[in-house]
Amino acid sequence: MEKLHRNIKLIFAVFCGLFLCLLGYLTYFQVYERQKLIESSYNRRLWEQEESITRGTVYDIKGRVLAATVEENGVKRRVYPQGPAFGPLLGYSSRKLGRAGLEEVLNGELLGISQQDPMLVLRQKVLGVSKGNDVYLTIDSDLQKKAYELFRGRRGALVALDPNTGAVLAMVSSPGYNPGLAEQQWEALSKDEASPLLNRAIQGLYPPGSSFKIVTLAAALEGIPDIEKKTYETPGYVKVNGRVIRDYEGMEPGNYDVKKAFRHSSNSVFVKIGLELGKERLFAKAQEFGFNSRIPFELPVTVSRFPGFSLMSDDVELAEDSIGQGRLLATPLQMALVTSTVANGGKMVQPYIVHKAVTPLGYVKNFQKTGFTKQVIDGVTANKIREYMVDVVENGTGTPAKIQGIPVAGKTGSAENPHGKPHAWFVGFAPAHDPKIAVAVVVENAGSGGRNAGPIARDIILQYLKGLR
Structure with a gap:
């Protein structure tokens, strides 16, 4: 009898445990996953709901339509009047x-089912409102289309930010596609080797090349005493454990201080600086700039990777990482944040692209972020890097980005890759001493960063600053 009682208690305990697990499971989905499940594109009920609700309109920052719903003969259809420049983004x-x-x-906002004040929902139902919320982005459509045109069909991406607030001014992926024709062209789009469906600005991973020397420079200015007083002799190359790393053609051998090496983007000198820094300090600084962490943003962003060091790591890997090569990979958004941090006095702001949502009854929900994410480098270091970046554009590899009457701070990059010619990079901001825009540009397999990415950044900076006058 005692054994029977023990078994009954055991079975009771098991069933109680199972019941608590089920209760916890249901509570988790009700409290934490409820809204995500409601707004999921896999929720078939949303498509049925969309028959009775007109999907909200998407506008740019100036109120120009980017996406809207039209009804013809009782059939609703989504239209995208701005064309392929917005395809990968929208x-x-x-x-x-x-x-x-x-x-x-933004599915929940555009259908008007996102979490909001219950009284507003009730008012809309009483008044018979059958329209979702309109959404305004931080994007300037003129700037977006101009940037897209500048790529001339070449593969690449551009991200332009307001370094003071984190607002995304333009986010271009080339080539793009017309979302309104996605159904008709789906087979061709999905098989296209140029991957027009990919948003390269946030999903593309590229070796950043010499544009990463901003991070190496920041670590060196903070971690190597009197670095600005040192000179480094280079014959035009450096040997690290048998691996030869060369400077770019046209760079003269000689003695270089860190400013001159940055101006001419000397690989050999920055390899020596990286080795002097050591793997721990360089890795830590890359982490502070956001590598190996997910960038908080409305759209999912691929994590930029600074490879961790193991017991098998050697100086060759550290040397390559110091100049943005090796296994180091970054998204254009990540590099835009790096240069934006310098522009903002060492403060990294959180990027955002949704400005506000407006309900059918006129209630405004603001999405603008406030404050900054973190202090990555101190103001003194940021100002020194700013000075070096201005020198790059005025006297070094970044002269194609120079603008008459407007000081531009920038850094070029020509990132080697195993699949063809180097990727061309340019990152920068302007005006250098009162930054209003920070830009990162990558053009795939284009060669020199100054010659191929620099002019794109220059034209976008100039157009944006003209619009502010």
């Missing part, structure tokens, strides 16, 4: 294909 909303890009991320 994505599409199609019953046949599903949703992608901002159309997916």
